[in-house]
Amino acid sequence: MKPVVILGAxxxxxxxxxxxxxxxxTILVLEAKPKVGGRVSSFRTEKGFLVDxxxxxxxxxxxxxxxxVSLDSLHLESFNSGALIFNGERLDLLANPFRHPQKVFRTLSFPYASFKDKAxxxxxxxxxQRFKTDTPLGKISTLEFLRKFGFSPGFIENFWRPFLGGVYLDSNLSIGSHYFQFLVRCFGWGKVCLPAGGMEQLPLSIAYDLPKKSIRINSPVRSxxxxxxxxxxxxxxEASQxxxxxxxxxNSSSSGEKFRQVTTYYFxxxxxxxxxxxxxxxxxxxRLGMAITHMALISSVSKAYSTSGEPLLSVSAIGSKEVKLSRVTQEVEQVAGKRxxxxxxxxxxxxxxxxxxxxETSGFEIREGVVYCGDRYASPSINGALRSGRMAAESLRFS
Ligand SMILES: Cc1cc2nc3c(=O)[nH]c(=O)nc-3n(C[C@H](O)[C@H](O)[C@H](O)COP(=O)(O)OP(=O)(O)OC[C@H]3O[C@@H](n4cnc5c(N)ncnc54)[C@H](O)[C@@H]3O)c2cc1C
Known part of the structure; x- marks a missing residue:
């Protein structure tokens, strides 16, 4: 029986x-690289740090x-719900009141949020809670939505822009507002996690459940x-589909497609x-004009990120232009307030x-009998990529 051939793992x-x-x-997955996972990839350094x-x-x-995927198989470790936000001199805490009620008083003193912002x-x-899917993306941008919803400029600049900028890898917050509300639901009511074995554990767990010999790595497809x-x-x-x-x-320079970029430094x-x-x-x-945009002490979220027990800090800067390491370390120290x-x-x-x-996105497309899927057909996220792949499969159910 000819398999359904899926290009890309x-x-x-x-x-x-x-x-x-x-x-x-019957399926056959052909992957160009020596491992599955695509953009969700991790490796371990010689010193035993796990790097996504x-x-x-x-x-x-x-x-x-x-x-x-079975979430149990990922041994998820979670972040706190909220963030420490640098104000140029020190860090202010904004914590989710439903998840960290003991931090309510510190959160209430967040200087950039008016009573109205908090409400x-x-x-x-x-x-x-009613935004259960990451589509449609919405008619107005996230930034317009935040302004129309009534948030103060100070709260947008000091919380929403840095927080969502790190999620969207776009400080202009241009993605549609329904996607934003879907994310608010996921961030606010679920947990923000790392699999103990690194982010790569997610694709590995899905691949593990597939029939033996159904994935061929090191198999780049030409046409x-x-x-x-x-x-x-x-x-x-030969393929059935x-x-x-x-x-x-x-690889087409004429595609005109644009991508958000990020560079992450580990220390x-x-x-x-x-x-x-x-x-x-x-x-x-x-607004502070610094190169770095978001950080996380990932070894304190999951100990598996450092086999030696030494702390591992991830520091990201939106964009693909590499910032000098001396500038990155100087900015991290500025935020930390010490050497x-x-x-x-x-x-x-x-x-x-x-x-x-x-x-708007439709989840997948069919052109000349070939089904196309991937995050760009749904939303720029793990959920979007998984949904697009599932919908592509469902489109073949009766064929
Ligand atoms: C730095 C970064 C941070 C992110 N942060 C988050 C986040 O915090 N939360 C979130 O939800 N999402 C996040 N994402 C987005 C998420 O990881 C992606 O949306 C998702 O992984 C995309 O999956 P995909 O299957 O659509 O595409 P890809 O992962 O790009 O998969 C395509 C696959 O096809 C293979 N391939 C390419 N050419 C060929 C060929 N010729 N022959 C055979 N195989 C081929 C590739 O090697 C690859 O394995 C982030 C992504 C990145 C890169």
Missing amino acids: GLAGLACAKSLSEQGK EGFQVLLSSYPELKTT LVVSLLLSS WTAKEVILESGETI VVCAFDEKM TSPELAQLGWEKWLVLVPP LGLDWVATTQVPRALPVITG
């Missing part, structure tokens, strides 16, 4: 493969996770039609353990981290 390809194999279809290729987090309440956050959290795939090696594979789960325009120092940053995200508002003696561990640059999505 990122999250969309894996979710598609999982759904098709549950439908009883670009800081990313898993939101435990992403709806697509329920059908794709609006609670109202937003409550209303977000395809609805019924046939040709590998770079020249091998031809073809699903393309990678960005087929990636260690014994001093990091004394800062009290623990499991909080640390945000740097763009830290940081030792560099690794730098990861992801020039094509998130696709820029401006309009």
